[in-house]
Amino acid sequence: VWAGDAGNRRVWILDGSGALVVSFGPKTKDYPGLVVPSPHLDVAALTDGRFANVNPGRHLIELREPDGRLLRAIGEGGSAVEQFSGCCNPTDIAVLPGNGIATMEKGLPRIKIYDLEGRMLRLVAGTDAFHPSTLGGDLAAAEDGRIWFLDRQRGELRRFAPREEAK
DSSP, X not given: OEEEETTTTEEEEEOTTSOEEEEEOSOOSSOXXXXXXXXXXOEEEOTTSOXXXXXXXXXXXXXXXXXXXXXXXXXXXXXXXXXXXXXXXXXXXXXXXXXXXXXXXXXXXXXXXXXXXXXXXEEEEOGGGSOTTOXXXXXXXXXXXXXXXXXXXXXXXXXXXXXXXXX
């Protein structure tokens, strides 16, 4: 079990009985640390047993082995649509069939899909699909590739179908 704890800026890895296996988050000599300036530290299981977590203050998605070892980080901050904007994005992630990663951003709210190499594959929903005060919200991915978004501002569970065209 992997759990993101934004308050303590840690990801906890627990065994099936709930006992702590390991945690990570603080800066070490080999890891720059999780930067979590807002209450968002999402974790999602990949289809092959590995997992991904957001590092929102660094504008990254970190891909990890089941034991927490970092494989690589993808993403970058900036204002282009394929980048993560603002102070702390992405806020939320979900893994699609085939290991695509759906992301949610706040500030300029939008849902996008990336591959595991960090290439943006699609803009699913742009800023025009959300209230300007949208502060992220939980994402889930269905087997058919549709993305579910818990929209707190509208009080709705919304469904998005990925667009066929890239960007």
